[in-house]
Amino acid sequence: MLERSVEEWDVVVVGAGPAGLRAARTATLGGARTLVLEKADAVGVPVRTSGGSFIAELEKLGVPARLYHPISRIRFVGPRSEAVYGYDQPVTCVLDVRGLYQHLAQEAIAAGVTVRLKARVEAPLRENGKIVGVRFRDGLSGQVREVRAHLVVDASGHAALVAQRAGVHPGFRSVGYGAELDLFAPEFDEREAVLFVGSGVAPRGYAWAFPYGGSRVRLGVGVTRPHTELDPRAYLEPVAKRLPSLRGASPVEVHAGLVPATAPGTVPLVADGLLVVGDAAGQVSSLVGEGIRYVMRAGDLAGAIAAQAVRAQDASSSFLERYAQAWQREFGRNLRLAHAVHERMVSYDDAAWEERLPLLRAIPPKPFARLLSGDFSPGLLLELGTRHPRLMATAGQLMAARVGRRAEEAFGGVNPSEPMP
Incomplete structure (x- = not known):
C-alpha cells in the first residue's frame, strides 16, 4: 500500500501553464507560500497552441522580445x-510557446514558487463545502499526497479538473x-x-x-x-x-x-476556497482561439487576490469575487463581442466568405489587426463605419451590442439580434 502524506501551503496552483505560473508568481510576490502542481514531465510540453499574439500586449506583460517572432x-x-x-x-507575432512557458516557470521559481512535475491531481479536498486543498499522485515517488491550502487555484486547462470535480463547474459545451x-x-x-x-x-x-x-x-x-x-x-x-x-x-x-469557445460568464470563476483561471475559466478569445496574453493577465489578477485572501484569512467566495469582477471589467465586454462574431463566422459557407472578402479588403491594416486582437472599442468601430456602407451597418451593430440601446438608436435602429452583414 502506498504511503499517504500531508503538507500545508498558503496557495496551491494546479497547472503550470501561463495562467497558473503567473498566478503563482504574483501570489508569492504578495507574501503567499505557493506550490504549483504540474502533471507533465516538463513545463511547456507538449505544445497545444499556435502561439499567435500581439506585440504591444506582450510588452505590457513583460514578455522578452526574444520569445516571439514579429510578423510583417x-x-x-x-x-x-x-x-x-x-x-x-509589426504589430502581431508568433510566440516560442515552449520557451515562454519555461521563462514563466523560471520567473515564478525566482520569486520563491515551488514547482513539482509529474504531480497528477486526482481530487479536491473539501470541508464544510469549502475547498481546502487537493489530493495528487506523485509520479516521482509513487506516493499519494494531500496538500492543504488556504485556497486552490485551478489552472488545469479546459478540463477544469478541480472545479469540475468539486461540482462548481459545468464543463464547456x-x-x-x-x-x-x-x-x-x-x-x-x-x-x-x-x-x-x-x-x-x-x-x-x-x-x-x-x-x-x-x-x-x-x-x-x-x-x-x-x-x-x-x-x-x-x-x-x-x-x-x-x-x-x-x-x-x-x-x-x-x-x-x-x-x-465560450462567452464570458458561462462558468464560475470563484467558489469557497477556489479561484478558476486561464482555459479552465474560458478566458480566451473565441474569435481566433487566442488566449496566452489573456490568461497571463488573468493569472496576475488571480494571484493578487489570492495573496490578499491569505493575508485576510478569508477565502470565501464573496471575498474572492473581486477577482471575477476585475476580470469582467477589463475583458468581459470585448470577449463577449468576440464570441458573438465567432458564432456568426462558423455559420458562413464559401459564398458567404466570398461576399465578405471585399469588406475585409476595405479595412486598413492597423484596424484589421486591432479587430483580430478582439478590440471592439467605440473609436475603432466608428472609424470602420466610415470605410464602407456595409461596414457602417456592422460597426453599428457591434456598437449597439457593446454599449446598449442608446447606441442602437444612434445607428438607425440596428438590432443586435439580426445577422451581421
Whole structure:
C-alpha cells in the first residue's frame, strides 16, 4: 500500500501553464507560500497552441522580445480570393510557446514558487463545502499526497479538473479543436502569417500557417465542436497544398489541443476556497482561439487576490469575487463581442466568405489587426463605419451590442439580434 502524506501551503496552483505560473508568481510576490502542481514531465510540453499574439500586449506583460517572432504581413485567404495586410512596424507575432512557458516557470521559481512535475491531481479536498486543498499522485515517488491550502487555484486547462470535480463547474459545451504540424519549411516567407477560411480547408473554423523563426512554421486547422464533428487532421494536407512555399517542408512535431469557445460568464470563476483561471475559466478569445496574453493577465489578477485572501484569512467566495469582477471589467465586454462574431463566422459557407472578402479588403491594416486582437472599442468601430456602407451597418451593430440601446438608436435602429452583414 502506498504511503499517504500531508503538507500545508498558503496557495496551491494546479497547472503550470501561463495562467497558473503567473498566478503563482504574483501570489508569492504578495507574501503567499505557493506550490504549483504540474502533471507533465516538463513545463511547456507538449505544445497545444499556435502561439499567435500581439506585440504591444506582450510588452505590457513583460514578455522578452526574444520569445516571439514579429510578423510583417497577414494574408487572409478565402475560397477564391484574399485580403492582404502589410505592416512597416509589426504589430502581431508568433510566440516560442515552449520557451515562454519555461521563462514563466523560471520567473515564478525566482520569486520563491515551488514547482513539482509529474504531480497528477486526482481530487479536491473539501470541508464544510469549502475547498481546502487537493489530493495528487506523485509520479516521482509513487506516493499519494494531500496538500492543504488556504485556497486552490485551478489552472488545469479546459478540463477544469478541480472545479469540475468539486461540482462548481459545468464543463464547456463548445470547444475549439485544433491539429497542427510544426514544420521545418526553408522556403516559407518568415515575414508572413496566413489565415485560411472555407469548406475546403476548415469547415466551421479556420486554418493557419504561422512562422516562428529558424525556418519553423506551425501549420494548423481548428474547428469548433459541436458545430461540426469533422476531424481537423484530415484538412492539414489540403491546407499545405495551398502554399507552394511549403515545398520541401517536413514535420518535426505534431500538436493537438482543445480550447474553450465560450462567452464570458458561462462558468464560475470563484467558489469557497477556489479561484478558476486561464482555459479552465474560458478566458480566451473565441474569435481566433487566442488566449496566452489573456490568461497571463488573468493569472496576475488571480494571484493578487489570492495573496490578499491569505493575508485576510478569508477565502470565501464573496471575498474572492473581486477577482471575477476585475476580470469582467477589463475583458468581459470585448470577449463577449468576440464570441458573438465567432458564432456568426462558423455559420458562413464559401459564398458567404466570398461576399465578405471585399469588406475585409476595405479595412486598413492597423484596424484589421486591432479587430483580430478582439478590440471592439467605440473609436475603432466608428472609424470602420466610415470605410464602407456595409461596414457602417456592422460597426453599428457591434456598437449597439457593446454599449446598449442608446447606441442602437444612434445607428438607425440596428438590432443586435439580426445577422451581421
